[in-house]
Amino acid sequence: MADSLHTRYMAASDTWRTHRKGCKDCAAGCHCPAGAPLFEQFARLQNAYLTHLRAKKGTP
Helix, strand or coil: CHHHHHHHHHHHHHHHHHHHHHCHHHHCCCCCCCHHHHHHHHHHHHHHHHHHHHHHHCCC
16 A cells, blocks of 8 residues: 555655646645645645554654
8 A cells, every 4th residue: 555655645746846837826835726636635645645654653
């Protein structure tokens, strides 16, 4: 599961960064209608992956 989660997290990160580079609103810290779901997906997967790592190491 971790590999799949990591792969999805990295893909979401790449997608979000690519969008942000070409979007004035998202680059300025505001999310456009297209960028908001991309950022939300990236943040959700990042949180899931970091939670998985913490659980694996046994830290709360």
